Amino acid sequence: MKILVGYKRVVDYNVRIQVKPDGTGVVTDGVKLSANPFDDIALEEALRLREKGVAEEVVVVGIGPADLTAHLRNGLAMGANRAIHVVTSDIVQPLTAARVLLKLIEKELPGLVIMGKQAIDDDANQTGQMLAALWDRPQATFASKIEIADGKVTVTREVDAGLEVLQADLPAVITTDLRLNEPRFIKLPDIMKAKSKPIDTIELASLSVDAHDQLKTTHYTAPGKRSKGVMVKDASELVSVLKQKGLL
Amino acid sequence: MSKILVIAEHLNGKLNPSTARAVSAATAIKAETIDVLVLSDKVDAIAKEAAKIQGISRVFTVERAENAHPLASMLAPQIAKAAANYSHVFVPSTTFGKDVAPRAAALLGVAQISDVMSAEGSHTFKRPIYAGNAIITVEADPSQTVVATIRTASWPTAADNANSAPIEALDLDVALPTHTRFVELKQGKSDRPDLQSASRVVSGGRGVGSKENFEIIYKFADKIGAAVGASRAAVDAGYVPNELQVGQTGKIIAPELYIAIGISGAIQHLTGIKDAGTIVAINKDAEAPIFEVADIGLVGDLFKLIPELEQAIG
Numbered sequence: 202m203k204i205l206v207g208y209k210r211v212v213d214y215n216v217r218i219q220v221k222p223d224g225t226g227v228v229t230d231g232v233k234l235s236a237n238p239f240d241d242i243a244l245e246e247a248l249r250l251r252e253k254g255v256a257e258e259v260v261v262v263g264i265g266p267a268d269l270t271a272h273l274r275n276g277l278a279m280g281a282n283r284a285i286h287v288v289t290s291d292i293v294q295p296l297t298a299a300r301v302l303l304k305l306i307e308k309e310l311p312g313l314v315i316m317g318k319q320a321i322d323d324d325a326n327q328t329g330q331m332l333a334a335l336w337d338r339p340q341a342t343f344a345s346k347i348e349i350a351d352g353k354v355t356v357t358r359e360v361d362a363g364l365e366v367l368q369a370d371l372p373a374v375i376t377t378d379l380r381l382n383e384p385r386f387i388k389l390p391d392i393m394k395a396k397s398k399p400i401d402t403i404e405l406a407s408l409s410v411d412a413h414d415q416l417k418t419t420h421y422t423a424p425g426k427r428s429k430g431v432m433v434k435d436a437s438e439l440v441s442v443l444k445q446k447g448l449l
Numbered sequence: 450m451s452k453i454l455v456i457a458e459h460l461n462g463k464l465n466p467s468t469a470r471a472v473s474a475a476t477a478i479k480a481e482t483i484d485v486l487v488l489s490d491k492v493d494a495i496a497k498e499a500a501k502i503q504g505i506s507r508v509f510t511v512e513r514a515e516n517a518h519p520l521a522s523m524l525a526p527q528i529a530k531a532a533a534n535y536s537h538v539f540v541p542s543t544t545f546g547k548d549v550a551p552r553a554a555a556l557l558g559v560a561q562i563s564d565v566m567s568a569e570g571s572h573t574f575k576r577p578i579y580a581g582n583a584i585i586t587v588e589a590d591p592s593q594t595v596v597a598t599i600r601t602a603s604w605p606t607a608a609d610n611a612n613s614a615p616i617e618a619l620d621l622d623v624a625l626p627t628h629t630r631f632v633e634l635k636q637g638k639s640d641r642p643d644l645q646s647a648s649r650v651v652s653g654g655r656g657v658g659s660k661e662n663f664e665i666i667y668k669f670a671d672k673i674g675a676a677v678g679a680s681r682a683a684v685d686a687g688y689v690p691n692e693l694q695v696g697q698t699g700k701i702i703a704p705e706l707y708i709a710i711g712i713s714g715a716i717q718h719l720t721g722i723k724d725a726g727t728i729v730a731i732n733k734d735a736e737a738p739i740f741e742v743a744d745i746g747l748v749g750d751l752f753k754l755i756p757e758l759e760q761a762i763g
Contacts (some may be wrong), residue, residue, distance in 0.1 A: 363690070430746055433747050
């Protein structure tokens with residue numbers, strides 16, 4: 202089986218993002234970029250399935266500008282067999298991303314697609330679900346455990362009410378939650394090896410996907426700041442302040 | 450004029466309060482009608498509860514054995530079919546809504562707006578990105594159905610008992626797939642208030658130190674009638690089950706009182722509590738980032754301070 206892994210590049214999770222004063226966006230120049238943390242988990246899971254003999258090939262897919270190739274090399278260094286880079290300089294919204302991935306699926310015929318549950322930049326949490334819908338295949342979102350046997354996948358999902366277990370026929374789309382696994386670190390020799398692994402580049406424009414952005418972002422603002430708090434000296438002062446405010 | 454369909458979230462025959470919050474978002478738009486859709490294998494009790502929500506016109510029900518559990522691949526085609534008569538489909542931005550709404554949107558061939566915080570107009574909404582560190586205003590194409598998930602922490606629960614909307618069965622005639630099967634739901638049993646709707650929440654973090662030590666958090670929460678939450682660190686360390694996680698990747702809550710105990714305050718955690726009325730931080734590290742957002746801070750050892758707090762409360 203072949204596993205396709207969505208591998209987005211985002212502003213590193215440790216960066217404190219700044220909104221541009223004119224409200225046209227957030228400052229991304231010179232800011233550290235990294236793999237979306239949920240996508241690292243997705244790739245790790247795919248690699249573990251390959252190590253168990255469930256999968257033979259792991260392919261990472263990225264959609265983005267020309268310099269995204271370097272990011273995809275990280276996925277190859279982590280252990281993916283090859284990469285596909287869909288090249289576009291436009292910001293791609295989830296529906297367009299899902300349509301692009303569907304095109305690749307039609308060509309690659311994977312047995313499983315694993316993606317992060319959300320990207321930490323747009324926080325949309327949509328692409329995996331949209332892909333499953335367009336592909337007309339099962340989805341298992343927020344996965345914290347994946348078991349594959351006899352052409353079926355059993356997934357434990359982190360839902361508000363607790364842990365839900367569902368079973369689905371393959372092929373399917375799974376999106377990863379934080380507790381699925383602990384992604385491995387990239388070792389230096391693997392970075393060298395990754396240089397010789399293949400990366401296919403495809404122009405998004407050549408895929409005849411409707412890349413029209415249906416949602417228009419008109420303005421960016423910084424969130425409202427909370428007013429400066431006060432420090433209290435001990436437990437009894439805290440309780441009396443809370444009682445004064447009618448909170449206790 | 451807008452016609453809005455709100456998808457009801459429910460579990461074990463009970464309507465989830467997130468549904469009435471999504472109705473609040475719908476009433477913020479001048480709508481001609483707001484209807485609620487209940488998809489279940491047993492709709493009656495849920496539909497009756499939904500019918501009481503103030504502001505709604507009708508409750509539509511689809512009773513099918515396939516709707517016994519909230520499987521997105523079953524529910525999304527029905528939602529997409531029902532959406533034909535509406536300009537907007539609103540779903541609570543809970544794990545239920547996040548799972549099903551994008552699938553329904555893709556079937557309709559439309560983009561989805563996630564985590565709507567406010568409505569500026571019928572097709573203009575505000576939503577958070579970058580873990581709540583930026584707020585964007587997005588405009589949807591008025592010629593298409595708007596599919597949106599509603600950030601529950603941003604909207605009040607619409608009043609109930611103030612309405613008795615008519616309930617009608619809907620025949621959608623949608624063929625459903627057989628490729629996905631529900632196996633089980635493992636639920637943590639708790640008599641405490643629900644984390645997402647509680648007016649008071651006490652959360653513990655890594656500083657609590659162990660699963661056993663977390664009893665002190667539970668006991669304190671019970672003392673003040675609060676729900677219990679946790680940081681990711683506490684969940685990852687196995688102190689508490691994952692459904693208690695508060696933050697960007699857990700639950701986003703807006704209680705009147707939030708007490709963070711032994712939580713340093715990573716960006717991802719703060720995202721989950723930004724809309725809380727009053728934030729109290731108790732931490733032994735005076736430099737912890739949680740103090741930057743706390744309305745009231747207290748520096749000290751939680752194991753010493755919590756018993757003192759309990760005593761002071763009386």
